[in-house]
Amino acid sequence: MKELRNLVRRLLALPDGVVRPANQPAPTGREPFVTVNRTRTTAAGAETRAFDGGIEKEFIHSSYLSTVSINAFGTEAYELLLKLRSVLASSAGIAGMKALGAGVVVAGEVIDLSAIVGAGYEERARVELQISHTHTVVTDQPRIDEVEVDTTTNTGLTRSVDIIPMEST
Secondary structure (H helix, E strand, O other), X not given: OHXXXXXXXXXXXXXXXXEEEOOXXXXXXXXXXXXXXXXXXXXXXXXXXXXXXXXXXXXXXXXXXXXXXXXXXXOOHHHHHHHHHHHHOOHHHHHHHHHOOEEEEEEOOXXXXXXXXXXXXXXXXXXXXXXXXXXXXXXXXOOOOOEEEEEEOOOOOEEEEEEOOOOOO
């Protein structure tokens, strides 16, 4: 999520520290800020696997659809998220998402959540994005140096064989 927050900050030309994770203690004050929070993730299809025998690694690729809630607080919060929806569709937005291995599938409607908070009025807005993204997990998959195979026929004949692979030249 850190990379997505950084992309949102760059696309909106906001200073460092203004776009931050949601659901954590942080100063709110009077300055506008934006939070980014992944609210749910669903697998999109089955995982795929690939094996590289040269380095004895297995690569498991998973595709997901995640819903990300982006909230803006402070002056012109609603307009800021309208701008975000537009810049995500720009060449810079598409390239930025592609660099993250992701893409925006749906950018939902911007919702005005402004309210009276304490003794004053606070502008708030939210937009939900559905993004597709992939994850790759790399695991060790050491070669098998020797394997024992036991066979039994339907007549009860049993045989065991040790198979030792030859070194390739």
